[in-house]
Amino acid sequence: MSRYPDSVDVAIVGSGPAGATYARILTEEAPGVTVAMFEVGPTVSDPPGAHVRNIDDAEARAEAQRRSEGPGAGAATVSSPGAVKSGERRARAGTYLLPDGFQADGEDGMPVAAFSSNVGGMAAHWTGACPRPLGSERIPFLPDLDELLDEGDRLLGVTTDAFDAAPFTALVRERLAAAVDEGRVDETRVQRMPLAVHRRDDGRLVWSGSDVVLGDVTRGNPSFSLFDESLVMRVLIEDGRAVGVAVRDLRSGETHEVRARRVVVAADALRTPQVLWASGVRPAALGRMLNDQTQVVYGARLRDVEPPAEDQLPASGALSEQSGVSWVPFTDALPFHGQVMQLDASPVPLADDDPVVPGSIVGLGLFCAKDLQWDDRVEFSDTERDSYGMPAMRLHYTLTDRDRAVLDRAQEEIVAMARAVGEPIGDRPFTMPLGASLHYQGTTRMGEADDGLSVCSPDSEVWGVRGLSVAGNGLIPTATACNPTLTSVALAVRGARRLARELAYVENRHYDVGTKQKESRRTP
Structure with missing residues (x-):
C-alpha cells in the first residue's frame, strides 16, 4: 500500500523554509486544509528539519551532514582538514556538487553549484543570517514588503x-x-x-531550521503530513490547472499520483525550475536571470x-x-x-x-550583487537524466x-x-x-505583470497555470547581496496567505451552498 494519501488540498514540494512557511501559514489561517509536504532527502535531525548544529554529538552531527549529501555523499568538503585552496572544487558539509554541466565553454560558470537533499533543505546547514534587503535590493512592486519581512522574522525566530x-x-x-x-x-x-x-x-x-518555521502548531496539525525520501517527478496539469503531483517513493521505487487542489513547488532555485520543466510548464523566463553572489x-x-x-x-x-x-x-x-x-x-x-x-x-x-542577465540561466535536457532521473541541468553564467x-x-x-x-x-x-554562496536566485522570478520576463505573479502563482505556485530564493527578481532566506520566506508568506484565502472561500462557499440546499429541501 502507498504511504501517500490519494488526495490533499495542498501539495508542497520541498521542505526548506519557504515550503515550511506555506505549511505554517495554512495551518494558522486555514485550519482543516489538508497539506502534504514531499522531500527527496531523508530526515536527518529531530525534530524534522532542525539545524544540524544543534546536534551535540560531533559524530552524529557529521553523519547527519553526510546523509544530506545525496548522490555526493563521501566526497571531500570544505570542512575536510586544511584551509580552502584556490581552484579546489569542494562542497560544504551537508551539500553536494552539480557533477557536470556547471560551466559552458567560454563562460565563467558556477564550478561549485551545490544542493542538499534532506528534510529542511539548506536551512539544516546555513549560517542563519537574516539581513533585510536595502536600496535596490528591495522589490519595488510589493508595498507590503516590510510587513512581510516582519512576519518572516517571526517564522524564522530572528533575533x-x-x-x-x-x-x-x-x-x-x-x-x-x-x-x-x-x-x-x-x-x-x-x-x-x-x-x-x-x-x-x-x-x-x-x-533555526525549517523545524522552527513549522513550529509545534504545524507538527501538531492532524491535517499536515511530511513525507521524506519522496521524489516529486512532475506536477500534474489538466486543462491549464495543477491538479496534483506524481511522486516516486525512494524507499520502494514505486510511483504514485497524489491529487491536490493547489500545488506549491519550493524545491530550490535550481530544482524548482527543473520540476516545472519536467511538468511541461516552460514559460520563456523559466531558469533565466540566474543570480548568484x-x-x-x-x-x-x-x-x-x-x-x-x-x-x-x-x-x-x-x-x-x-x-x-x-x-x-x-x-x-x-x-x-x-x-x-x-x-x-x-x-x-x-x-x-x-x-x-x-x-x-x-x-x-x-x-x-550581480548584474542581471537574461542569458545567465539553467537549462534542462529532454534526453539526459541526473542521478535522480530528472532532466539533467546545465548552467550558463558569466560575470x-x-x-x-x-x-x-x-x-x-x-x-x-x-x-x-x-x-x-x-x-x-x-x-x-562561483556558486559558493549557495544564494542562487531569479530562476522562477516574480513579476508585476505577465510580460514574458517573469515566471510568477506577486502572489507567487505561475503565470498561465492556475493552482500552481512557486516558492524559494528563485522568486527574488532583484540583484541582491544580502542573504536571501528572509526575503524568500516573506514572499512565501504572501503566497500562502493568498492560498489560505482562496481555500477558505471555497470551503465557505461549499458550506453556504450545502446549507441553502438543505433549507430548500425543508421548504414545503
Missing part, C-alpha cells in the same frame, strides 16, 4: 541579541564601524547581524585580546561564543554586504592554525565588466576591514569559486 554577552562582539563592531561607517545612514551602519537563532532557558543557543573572504587575528580559558570552551565542537556575528549592510554605492564572524561560526575554513583558538580569529565575507569592478572594490574593502579588526591572515583575500 539580534543572541551574542550580546560574547566578550569580543562589541569590540569587533567598534573596529569595523571606525573603518566603514563614515557617510552611511543609520540603517546601513555596522550593526548586529539579524540571526535565526534563539537562546533557551538553560542559556544554550539553538539555530560572488563571495570574497579573508581572515584576521584580533589584536589585544586574550583567548578564552580552557574551561570556558564548549565540548563536542559547539560554538564558542567570543566574537559573535556582525553585519556590514549593502548600499547602492558599495553593492556588497558583509558578514563578520568568528572562525568556528564560519562554514568556510580560512586558516591552517592547528589548533585554531576559538574566538581568536574572525572571518570576514563580502557578498557582491560582466561591472561585476568584476565590484569584485575588485570588494577586495579592497575587505582588506581595509581586516586591518581595522586585527592582523590579516595571508597576503590577500580569497575569492570563492
Whole structure:
C-alpha cells in the first residue's frame, strides 16, 4: 500500500523554509486544509528539519551532514582538514556538487553549484543570517514588503541579541564601524547581524531550521503530513490547472499520483525550475536571470585580546561564543554586504592554525550583487537524466565588466576591514569559486505583470497555470547581496496567505451552498 494519501488540498514540494512557511501559514489561517509536504532527502535531525548544529554529538552531527549529501555523499568538503585552496572544487558539509554541466565553454560558470537533499533543505546547514534587503535590493512592486519581512522574522525566530554577552562582539563592531561607517545612514551602519537563532532557558543557543518555521502548531496539525525520501517527478496539469503531483517513493521505487487542489513547488532555485520543466510548464523566463553572489573572504587575528580559558570552551565542537556575528549592510554605492564572524561560526575554513583558538580569529565575507542577465540561466535536457532521473541541468553564467569592478572594490574593502579588526591572515583575500554562496536566485522570478520576463505573479502563482505556485530564493527578481532566506520566506508568506484565502472561500462557499440546499429541501 502507498504511504501517500490519494488526495490533499495542498501539495508542497520541498521542505526548506519557504515550503515550511506555506505549511505554517495554512495551518494558522486555514485550519482543516489538508497539506502534504514531499522531500527527496531523508530526515536527518529531530525534530524534522532542525539545524544540524544543534546536534551535540560531533559524530552524529557529521553523519547527519553526510546523509544530506545525496548522490555526493563521501566526497571531500570544505570542512575536510586544511584551509580552502584556490581552484579546489569542494562542497560544504551537508551539500553536494552539480557533477557536470556547471560551466559552458567560454563562460565563467558556477564550478561549485551545490544542493542538499534532506528534510529542511539548506536551512539544516546555513549560517542563519537574516539581513533585510536595502536600496535596490528591495522589490519595488510589493508595498507590503516590510510587513512581510516582519512576519518572516517571526517564522524564522530572528533575533539580534543572541551574542550580546560574547566578550569580543562589541569590540569587533567598534573596529569595523571606525573603518566603514563614515557617510552611511543609520540603517546601513555596522550593526548586529539579524540571526535565526534563539537562546533557551538553560542559556544554550539553538539555530533555526525549517523545524522552527513549522513550529509545534504545524507538527501538531492532524491535517499536515511530511513525507521524506519522496521524489516529486512532475506536477500534474489538466486543462491549464495543477491538479496534483506524481511522486516516486525512494524507499520502494514505486510511483504514485497524489491529487491536490493547489500545488506549491519550493524545491530550490535550481530544482524548482527543473520540476516545472519536467511538468511541461516552460514559460520563456523559466531558469533565466540566474543570480548568484560572488563571495570574497579573508581572515584576521584580533589584536589585544586574550583567548578564552580552557574551561570556558564548549565540548563536542559547539560554538564558542567570543566574537559573535556582525553585519556590514549593502548600499547602492558599495553593492556588497558583509558578514563578520568568528572562525568556528564560519562554514568556510580560512586558516591552517592547528589548533585554531576559538574566538581568536574572525572571518570576514563580502557578498557582491550581480548584474542581471537574461542569458545567465539553467537549462534542462529532454534526453539526459541526473542521478535522480530528472532532466539533467546545465548552467550558463558569466560575470560582466561591472561585476568584476565590484569584485575588485570588494577586495579592497575587505582588506581595509581586516586591518581595522586585527592582523590579516595571508597576503590577500580569497575569492570563492562561483556558486559558493549557495544564494542562487531569479530562476522562477516574480513579476508585476505577465510580460514574458517573469515566471510568477506577486502572489507567487505561475503565470498561465492556475493552482500552481512557486516558492524559494528563485522568486527574488532583484540583484541582491544580502542573504536571501528572509526575503524568500516573506514572499512565501504572501503566497500562502493568498492560498489560505482562496481555500477558505471555497470551503465557505461549499458550506453556504450545502446549507441553502438543505433549507430548500425543508421548504414545503
